[in-house]
Amino acid sequence: MIVKRRIHAGQVYLGKQIMESLNMKDGDEVIVEARNGVVIIRPVRSIDEHTKKLLLMLEKTELMGSSDDYFQEYDYEDIGE
Numbered sequence: 001m002i003v004k005r006r007i008h009a010g011q012v013y014l015g016k017q018i019m020e021s022l023n024m025k026d027g028d029e030v031i032v033e034a035r036n037g038v039v040i041i042r043p044v045r046s047i048d049e050h051t052k053k054l055l056l057m058l059e060k061t062e063l064m065g066s067s068d069d070y071f072q073e074y075d076y077e078d079i080g081e
Contacts, residue, residue, distance in 0.1 A: 014041075 001021060005012050019025065022043050029044040047055075 001018065003015055003018060005015075014024075024030075024043050029046070031040075031042045031044055033040045033042070
């Protein structure tokens, strides 16, 4: 989709059609990049707070070691005797 716009005070109006096609709404963040004379505008896809907490929990458990580390630390051969 190609849309022609004028720049006003350093701002560009993307328009409803482009916003909808990118599943964006007012207030969303974008990354603006200038590369070889071309301006690239990409939406920033953020992670919700619940997903961030889950990723942090997974990262912490990774730092604690694997189940193999747990079983090596304790001797379970004498259990049940």
